Amino acid sequence: MGPMYVQTLSLRHFRTYARLELELPPAPVLLLGENAQGKTSLLEAIAYLAMGRSPLTTTERHLINWSAVEGGAPFAVVSADVAYRERRERIEIALQQTPTAGGERLGKRIRINGHPVRRADLAGHLNVVLFLPEDVRLVGGPPADRRRHLDDLLSQVSAEYVRALSRYRTALSRRNALLKHLRDEGGDTAQLLPLETALAEAGLFISLQRRACLHHLTRLADEYHRRITGGAWLRLHYRPSFDPLRPTEEAARQPPLFEALEDPPPREALLAAYRQRFEAMRTQEVTRGVTLIGPHRDEIRFIAEAVDLGTFGSRGQQRSAVLALHIAELAWLREMTGEAPLLLLDEVLAELDVARRHRLLDLIGSVEQTILATTDAEMFPAAFRRQALRLRVEGGIITPL
Amino acid sequence: MESIALPASVTELMEALSELPGIGPKTASRLAFYLLRGHAELALKLADALHDLVEKTRFCSVCYNVTEEDPCPICSDEGRDHKTLCVVEEPLDLLAIERTGQYNGLYHVLHGALAPLDGIFAEDLRIKELEARVRAGGIEEIILATNPTSEGDYTASYLLTRLKPLGVRITRLGRGLPIGGDLEYADAMTLTRALEGRREMEG
Ligand SMILES: [Zn+2]
Numbered sequence: 001m002g003p004m005y006v007q008t009l010s011l012r013h014f015r016t017y018a019r020l021e022l023e024l025p026p027a028p029v030l031l032l033g034e035n036a037q038g039k040t041s042l043l044e045a046i047a048y049l050a051m052g053r054s055p056l057t058t059t060e061r062h063l064i065n066w067s068a069v070e071g072g073a074p075f076a077v078v079s080a081d082v083a084y085r086e087r088r089e090r091i092e093i094a095l096q097q098t099p100t101a102g103g104e105r106l107g108k109r110i111r112i113n114g115h116p117v118r119r120a121d122l123a124g125h126l127n128v129v130l131f132l133p134e135d136v137r138l139v140g141g142p143p144a145d146r147r148r149h150l151d152d153l154l155s156q157v158s159a160e161y162v163r164a165l166s167r168y169r170t171a172l173s174r175r176n177a178l179l180k181h182l183r184d185e186g187g188d189t190a191q192l193l194p195l196e197t198a199l200a201e202a203g204l205f206i207s208l209q210r211r212a213c214l215h216h217l218t219r220l221a222d223e224y225h226r227r228i229t230g231g232a233w234l235r236l237h238y239r240p241s242f243d244p245l246r247p248t249e250e251a252a253r254q255p256p257l258f259e260a261l262e263d264p265p266p267r268e269a270l271l272a273a274y275r276q277r278f279e280a281m282r283t284q285e286v287t288r289g290v291t292l293i294g295p296h297r298d299e300i301r302f303i304a305e306a307v308d309l310g311t312f313g314s315r316g317q318q319r320s321a322v323l324a325l326h327i328a329e330l331a332w333l334r335e336m337t338g339e340a341p342l343l344l345l346d347e348v349l350a351e352l353d354v355a356r357r358h359r360l361l362d363l364i365g366s367v368e369q370t371i372l373a374t375t376d377a378e379m380f381p382a383a384f385r386r387q388a389l390r391l392r393v394e395g396g397i398i399t400p401l
Numbered sequence: 402m403e404s405i406a407l408p409a410s411v412t413e414l415m416e417a418l419s420e421l422p423g424i425g426p427k428t429a430s431r432l433a434f435y436l437l438r439g440h441a442e443l444a445l446k447l448a449d450a451l452h453d454l455v456e457k458t459r460f461c462s463v464c465y466n467v468t469e470e471d472p473c474p475i476c477s478d479e480g481r482d483h484k485t486l487c488v489v490e491e492p493l494d495l496l497a498i499e500r501t502g503q504y505n506g507l508y509h510v511l512h513g514a515l516a517p518l519d520g521i522f523a524e525d526l527r528i529k530e531l532e533a534r535v536r537a538g539g540i541e542e543i544i545l546a547t548n549p550t551s552e553g554d555y556t557a558s559y560l561l562t563r564l565k566p567l568g569v570r571i572t573r574l575g576r577g578l579p580i581g582g583d584l585e586y587a588d589a590m591t592l593t594r595a596l597e598g599r600r601e602m603e604g
Contacts, residue, residue, distance in 0.1 A: 099425065170551060177517035188523050191515065194558035 004084050004126065004339055005369035006046060012077040015041035016396035018068035024371075025389050026083070028364055030380070031373040032401070033393035039373035042393070043130060043344040045078045046371070049091045050128040050342075051152045052110065052119040052162070060095055061106055065396075073097055082126050089113055091125055120162035127156050127341035129330045131323075131348045138325075139302045139318040140310040146300040153329055154213055157336045161209055168202035171195045172291055180289040189282065199294055200274035204267070206295040207240050213332070214238045214300065220328035221321075225304065228356055229320050234304045236325070241297030242277055244270040319351060327363060340367040348372075349379045411437065463534070465510040465527045467492050475508060482506045484541040488531065488560065490514050490548055493585040498546065501589045504596060506544075509534065514552040515559060523559065531560075535567050542570040544599055549578040561602050572599040 003026070011020040016038035031039045040056075047055050054063060064076040079092035092111045097104055110117050112125065138145055154161045175195040181187060218236040225234035245265065277293060278285075285292055302309040302321045309321050333341040343364060349357050349372075361384060364370040373393075377385060390401040411433055419429035436444040460466070461473035468474070475481065485506030489495050495508050511526045534540065545560055547553035561571055575598025578587055587595070 174517045174555070177520075178522070181517065181520075181522055185522075188563075190562050191517075191523050191559055193562050194555050197558070 003368040004082060004342065006080045006126070006342065007083045007088065008081045009042070009045065010077070010079050011042075011045055012075070013065040013068045014045055014063060014076045014078055015065060017041065018065060018396060020396070020398060022391075022398060024369070026368050028384070028388040029369070029371045030377060030385065030388045030390045031371065031393050031398075032375070032377050032390060033373075034375060037393045038396045038398075039393045040132075040346050041396075042398075043346055043371060043373060046080065046126075046342065046344060047128050047130045048078055049080055049093060050122070050126040050156055052093070052122045052155065053152070055130055055132075055152060060108065061097070064095060064097070073099075080126070089125060091122070120159040120166070123155060123157055123159040123162060124337065127333050127337060127339070128344050129326055129333065129341050130344045131326050131346060133347050133351060135322050135326070136315065136319050136351075139313060139321055143299045147295070147298055150210055150213065150300065153332070154209055156341075157333065158209065161206070164202045164205045164209075167198060168206060168295065171198035171202065172294070172296060175199065175291050176289070179286055179291065182286050183289045189286075192278075192282070196275055196278045197271075199291070200271050200278070203294045204244055204270055204274060207244065207298065210295065210298065211238055211240075211245075216332050216335070217325065217328045220331045221324040224327045225320060225324035228323065228359060229304075232305050234302065234321055234324055237301040237303050239299040239301065240295070241299070242274070242293035244273050320356075323352075323356065323360075330363065330367070343367050343370040345370065345372045347374055349374065350376070460510075464508045465512060465530065466495055466508060480505075483539060485544065486531075486534070486540050486542070487544045487546050489546050489584065490553065490556070491585065494546065494548070494583070497585045497587060497589075497592060498596070501593045501596065503593045506542075511547070511556070514547055514550075514556040516552050526556075528560070528563065532563060532567070535564060535569060540569055542572060544596070545571065545573045545602065546584060548583050549574070549580050550582075557602070571602050573602050575599050 005026040006024050009020070009022045009024060011017040014020075016036075020042075031042060033039055044054055044056050048063075054060065057063070064074055066074060069075070073096055075094060075096040077092065077094045079090060082089050082091060090111075090113050094109045094111075096107045096109070098107055099105075110119060110122065112121065138149055151161075151165060155165070175192065178191055178195065182189060182192075214236050218234075221236060222234045225232060281292060302313070302318075302325075304313070304317060304321060307313065309317055313321065330341060330343065345360075349360065352360065357379075361381070364372075372380075372388075374380075377390070380388075392399045392401055414436070415426070415429045415433045418424055418432050419426050421429075424432070436447070457469050458467050459469075459471065461468045461471055461476055463472045463476040466473050466475065482505050486509055487495075487498060487504060487506055488509045488511060489498065490511050490513060492510055495510060498504050498508075509527065509531050511528065511531070513521055513526050515521060515523065515526070535543065543560075543564060545557040547556045547560075557573055564571055574595040576595070577591055577598065578584070578595050579591075584592070
């Protein structure tokens, strides 16, 4: 892979956009416009192609511009030509509403160079780091948001991770439905066993990948955090709901041992520990009708100077931690893929002081393509504005300035 | 679907048709009017077939395949190998395996696969009956020929945990079947290869 950038972007019926055909240079791009005109949606569209899901919603029908649909089956299409050093690829995701026996169904079709692929196959094709103003809420918000954020990052580079997540979700929803049935109607508990094997296998893979990723991220984020805060250390603390590396309750209360990664116990032993834990939890889980352990219950905390920022951090501290995390993500993607990802920044500069703004502009200089959305171009130094492509975004229509 | 413009006999047919899986109200009304508009012969043929379906056919009390006589012709065929049992989800899967002409054992039809999300659990399938058949003795190998889908695999794994203690050889169809597809749509050549390539399942 070579330096990567989005060369053309086209949208049909996506969010605010009825139709958009846009050519982009391997340089900074400034999107200027008032709020709710389509700046964020454009960044979202590119992130959608990178991750295979929107970082802004879990309800994909919200992506369709219903008012732009003129008759026929409602649909939305996002596609981009991505340029690499020596080749080009076309990535496309299409959503289409189709009637079925049981009502409407939203179909999703992903293609790379015209060939239909699965979501997992998107991994490694287009990598982005997205900075959103509301990301500051990651630190103190619900744990599911932090898990999803980490999953989106890992999903960009590892098809195996995407497949494991999907296997895990299927087995989890089946097991939860079965647990409720066993609680309400009774039945053979041996039906749980194949699902527990599936959960243990996928869950083990997911938690080891998350652990390894956080191990790198925390090192990188700490470095940037010290720089932007004048020396305060930062740690991303992974707290798995069940740690197969430390299967006993007492050991699980200790902070995770990252050294354990170098020499993890054999897989069979870890899987056996997982299954034993399920067995020990069985009565409790049947009573509750829900699966209580596994990656879907993992927690990630932001700790700075021994203070949990999620609970006790000021908004300013949380902002620094998220900025450090995003910069760490960029470095991590570069380490993993050997290439700089795209930077997508939404109104981020407004929240930063001058020193941090300059660090961010340095960062932009280190990647092939950055797309920045802002209401105020004056925020950027004149020299920066001159070298950037400036586009006006108004009501889902884009015009060069 | 109440309407004063249409006689009850037509709306009743439309309603009945739209209760079939995969048929929406639009298709139901198209089918109803097709039969109404000069296809009387076809309509009566359908009526007879539906009548016979209810009156004459039932499930074989041994293998649970659809049959007009009980036990079914396969179960009562002395020329077949009564030591081998092939477990399938649906009668159409049985038909697909019969079409290969390469299998000479008996069958057991589960009538579905485990699908907790759709409310289908072990007690909803003919699993108790399968276990009783194996316990009665005389069976040496069970071929689990559930579909190569995630539900089919789940069902096969569950059957393995349930049947393994009974001391029979348990095998699963070999690779080569299109993943996520149904057995009934697989061609005879592919199915024959999957049968020949069956391998012992590990718990
Ligand atoms: Zn029979």
